[in-house]
Amino acid sequence: MTLEEFKKGNFVVGMKETERALEKQEAALVFIASDCDERISLPLMEACSASGVPVERQYTKKEIGRACGIKVKAASAALLKSR
Template sequence: MPYARISQARKKTVGSRQTLRAVERGQAKVVFVAADAESRITNPIVQAATARGVAVKVVPSMKELGRACGIEVSCASAAVLED
């Protein structure tokens, strides 16, 4: 299951703004991006993560990513801050 790491993480960010901020601050260990999210939202996150050497995992669904993060709404991106 591609969502196992994010759902089990003790510290994580949920949402595009928080995820981008965590990547820029060097806090993100792994970034999850939903394949069905708009590229104008996810591209800056992927570019920032790639530039900083942070692993990017593409998951199929915004809805499932939100559920894995423990929220009731869809989520375009999230990041694990520590395991």
């Protein structure tokens, strides 16, 4: 999935919001920035693996933030399941 396709769906931005979406089983796909520090990204990747949620790691924090419509960098974002 590209960030352009991602923008068209419902999503949450940031590590804490992404973690909450995973806990509530609302995440369909998670984007983790390729330039995110491993000590931050590894626990989130493990949570995605445990939940069976696919992870995209091809975009930078700046690209993810821009795609989410915020003016700051974002380490992660999650596409939410359709209701």
